[in-house]
Amino acid sequence: MLWSLYFGLLALVLRHVAASTLYLDPQTGLTFASDEKIYMNDKQGIIYRFAIPDGIDSTATPYDTVIQIVAPREVTWAGLAFGGTMDKCPLFVAYRSNGGQQAVTGSIRWAPGHQAPVPYTGANYTVYKEGTKSNNTHWQITARCTGCTSWIPExxxxxxxxxxxxxxxxxxxxxxxxxxxPNSNTSDIDYHYMHAYWDADFKMATNANFTTTVQKLKGFEATS
Known part of the structure; x- marks a missing residue:
């Protein structure tokens, strides 16, 4: 897997567009904190969204999160690092598949250092039919991750x-x-075209009926 993790090499400068915005998703019924990351000509961007449960009462409590990524079709893969760095934290990687019932493939990975990430067994994920699709211009994935909001770095x-x-x-x-x-959740992926980090507003991402809403969604897969 050729996903280089060194942030100082061959990266393009990413312009931070704005703070998180609220997005109410009609397909899943969830409220997301949404951020768009521009990567080309100040026009093309990838959208990253988070939805989490409301009512968590401790800062030392792991919780599920639903992730949604919307990317132009030319983007062959998009990755999200929960720890704000590409090593020693859960990584969610998604890419458009080659046909089949599931339009987009998702995977959970981990990089112990500045090296290619490997499959991560410390988290499970489910890709949902609602909110996962591909057309002539964009692809989108919606997935719940259990085990992505807490981890032991080493x-x-x-x-x-x-x-x-x-x-x-x-x-x-x-x-x-x-x-x-592209149909395998352990596929090799090439060196990144660009990378960036930002502050996502998780307070905006809370959902009072998170569990009930998520239970109504249909999953393509549940794997680790």
């Missing part, structure tokens, strides 16, 4: 938790070269 280290009352530093990367096997 042996004997303290558990890290994502905040639920304010902003969290997250990171993204994306590519424009074809994925080796």
């Amino acid at each position: 042996k004997n280290a303290a558990t890290k938790y994502m905040r639920f009352t304010g902003s969290n530093r997250v990171a993204m990367a994306m590519g424009l070269k074809p994925v080796a096997n």
Whole structure:
């Protein structure tokens, strides 16, 4: 897997467009905190969204999150790092598949250092039929992750938790070269075209009826 993790090499400068905005998704019924990352000519962008449960009462509580990524068709893969860096935290990677019932492939990965990430067994995910699609201009994935908001970065280290009352530093990367096997959730992916990080507003992402809403959604897969 050729996803380079060194942020200082061959990266394009990303312009931070704006703070998180509220997005009410008619397909899933969830409220998302939404951020668009521009990567080309101040026009083309990738949208990253988060939805989380309301009512979490401890800063040391892991919780599920639903992720939604919307990317132009020319984007061959898009990645999201929950820890704001590409190493020692859960990574969600998605790419458009080659036909089949599921339009987009999702995967959870982990990089122990500045090296290619491998499949991550510390988290599970489900890709939902509602909110996962592909057409002639864009592809979109909607997936729930269990185990992405808390993790142990390395042996004997303290558990890290994502905040639920304010902003969290997250990171993204994306590519424009074809994925080796787009129907496989462990496929090699090429070196990133660009990467960036930002502060996502998780307070905006809370959903009072998160569990009830998510239980109504239909999953393509549940895997680790």
